[in-house]
Amino acid sequence: MKITDKFILLFLRLITYAIVLVIGYILFDIIRNGASALNWQFVSNFPRRSGAAGGILPAIVGTLYLVVGTIAVSLPLGIGGAIYLAEYADQGRFNTLIRLAIVTLAGVPSIVFGLFGLGIFVLFCGFGPSILAGSLTLACMILPTIIVASEESLRAVPKGFRDASLALGATKWEMIRTNILPYSMSGMITGSILGIGRAAGETAPILLTVAAFYLPRLPKSVFDQVMALPYHLYILATQHPEAERIRHMQYGTALILLLLVLGLSLGAILIRTHFRKKFRW
Amino acid sequence: MVEQSIYPQDQKMVITTDQVSFFYGLTQALFGISLLIPAQQVTALIGPSGCGKSTFLRCLNRMNDTIPHSRVEGEILINLKDIYAPGTDVVELRKEVGMVFQKSNPFPKSIFDNVAYGPRIHGEKNPKRLAEIVEQSLQQAAIWDEVKDRLQANAMGLSGGQQQRLCIARALAVGPKILLMDEPASALDPKATMRIEDLIGELRTNYTIVIVTHNMQQAARVSDYTAFFYEGRLIECDATTRIFTNPRQKQTEDYITGRFG
Numbered sequence: 038m039k040i041t042d043k044f045i046l047l048f049l050r051l052i053t054y055a056i057v058l059v060i061g062y063i064l065f066d067i068i069r070n071g072a073s074a075l076n077w078q079f080v081s082n083f084p085r086r087s088g089a090a091g092g093i094l095p096a097i098v099g100t101l102y103l104v105v106g107t108i109a110v111s112l113p114l115g116i117g118g119a120i121y122l123a124e125y126a127d128q129g130r131f132n133t134l135i136r137l138a139i140v141t142l143a144g145v146p147s148i149v150f151g152l153f154g155l156g157i158f159v160l161f162c163g164f165g166p167s168i169l170a171g172s173l174t175l176a177c178m179i180l181p182t183i184i185v186a187s188e189e190s191l192r193a194v195p196k197g198f199r200d201a202s203l204a205l206g207a208t209k210w211e212m213i214r215t216n217i218l219p220y221s222m223s224g225m226i227t228g229s230i231l232g233i234g235r236a237a238g239e240t241a242p243i244l245l246t247v248a249a250f251y252l253p254r255l256p257k258s259v260f261d262q263v264m265a266l267p268y269h270l271y272i273l274a275t276q277h278p279e280a281e282r283i284r285h286m287q288y289g290t291a292l293i294l295l296l297l298v299l300g301l302s303l304g305a306i307l308i309r310t311h312f313r314k315k316f317r318w
Numbered sequence: 319m320v321e322q323s324i325y326p327q328d329q330k331m332v333i334t335t336d337q338v339s340f341f342y343g344l345t346q347a348l349f350g351i352s353l354l355i356p357a358q359q360v361t362a363l364i365g366p367s368g369c370g371k372s373t374f375l376r377c378l379n380r381m382n383d384t385i386p387h388s389r390v391e392g393e394i395l396i397n398l399k400d401i402y403a404p405g406t407d408v409v410e411l412r413k414e415v416g417m418v419f420q421k422s423n424p425f426p427k428s429i430f431d432n433v434a435y436g437p438r439i440h441g442e443k444n445p446k447r448l449a450e451i452v453e454q455s456l457q458q459a460a461i462w463d464e465v466k467d468r469l470q471a472n473a474m475g476l477s478g479g480q481q482q483r484l485c486i487a488r489a490l491a492v493g494p495k496i497l498l499m500d501e502p503a504s505a506l507d508p509k510a511t512m513r514i515e516d517l518i519g520e521l522r523t524n525y526t527i528v529i530v531t532h533n534m535q536q537a538a539r540v541s542d543y544t545a546f547f548y549e550g551r552l553i554e555c556d557a558t559t560r561i562f563t564n565p566r567q568k569q570t571e572d573y574i575t576g577r578f579g
């Protein structure tokens with residue numbers, strides 16, 4: 038190997054290690070400082086003294102509700118849109134516009150989604166600050182991720198399967214339902230879960246649409262406000278009068294949020310391996 | 319006009335095409351093809367790559383419908399019905415006209431589910447009846463003995479030749495009268511190819527077969543009639559023995575003697 042090649046290899050390797058190092062340090066720091074706060078009371082109790090003491094149960098439950106709500110809204114919409122784009126849409130001008138809109142949507146800052154949700158769902162639709170409004174807002178935010186991931190995995194299904202189904206007399210929808218969706222499901226679900234993991238950790242979109250500063254009780258309906266982990270963390274770390282003294286609470290909350298997102302990613306990996314084993318080609 | 323004279327007097331025709339042209343957008347791929355496909359005979363379509371033989375084959379079950387901006391002109395009658403007439407049920411047409419592709423394409427499901435796929439989408443739910451159809455189709459495709467003990471195994475685990483015979487069984491399970499084969503053996507080794515060719519010989523008693531091949535020996539071995547395509551035109555169609563011994567057109571002779579293509 039030439040000397041320049043060696044140098045470039047070393048350089049690239051160092052960059053890669055640096056990325057891992059940064060992530061590793063963040064994880065290490067959160068675990069080191071947060072682990073001491075973690076116990077059963079912390080995850081199962083209501084907060085006291087504006088969150089300075091007690092647990093974070095309402096924030097955990099709130100984030101879980103938001104995740105479920107976001108999945109319920111964004112998955113059918115995103116997968117439906119992806120099926121249209123991958124299977125039905127031609128390469129006309131209108132569909133080019135749709136694709137452009139999706140790419141643009143992916144680049145919109147999350148606070149803009151928050152304001153949009155405030156305007157449309159909270160005020161115009163009259164849902165008020167609620168789980169419903171927050172889930173809809175988060176769903177809008179991750180729709181591009183889900184559509185792009187789903188469309189890619191639909192397109193990855195070999196043409197031979199399509200040809201064979203059609204030649205056997207399947208209608209287009211029968212072909213999609215029986216011979217495209219089952220094989221692309223794993224890609225669609227993993228892509229979507231990764232998007233949802235991102236939504237679970239977002240603060241800006243829920244700030245204006247659902248998140249409560251301090252609400253030590255559990256929601257009764259989708260029209261209730263909830264606390265949420267990322268927002269709670271933000272409050273504890275920057276807005277709380279005792280912020281300096283409750284570092285362990287902050288780290289504990291961060292750790293729980295991290296575990297939740299990690300759990301989602303792990304779920305995605307398990308689903309993918311399950312489907313990979315089931316449908317191999 | 320279509321020449322009837324090359325066929326025996328009492329030969330029944332299943333497919334009649336009259337002046338069929340095909341366009342991919344602005345590119346014309348077929349120029350006025352008029353061809354008769356005789357019942358329960360094997361008709362081979364030969365010609366160099368890009369001559370339009372596959373395009374023509376895919377017109378016969380309207381598989382070209384899926385290509386955007388494509389267009390068919392002329393008339394294709396199958397059992398005296400114009401298959402491009404408005405209101406034609408493409409599903410019914412494809413039940414009647416099965417297809418086997420160049421690259422074997424079993425679904426990543428069990429062997430049983432592969433063969434049962436067609437009957438199921440056409441509404442057959444009775445498990446006993448499905449099992450009958452599956453066995454019968456696999457037997458017809460000469461693969462039953464090899465797979466009868468592992469019908470629930472994934473079809474992707476079969477060898478290339480077995481996969482292709484499975485695809486034939488899958489096509490037969492729908493109950494077609496006509497079988498279109500698009501270079502069904504071109505991706506297979508000589509032994510597997512021979513098995514497919516033997517199978518075609520057995521199937522011709524019950525089915526009308528149209529096979530695209532660019533292997534001339536194969537056309538000579540399996541077919542009763544051969545149509546030679548060149549640059550989107552039908553140059554000549556005749557009994558296979560005559561095409562390969564005494565072609566009427568110079569282009570045909572040049573092609574089969576290996577001067578081009």
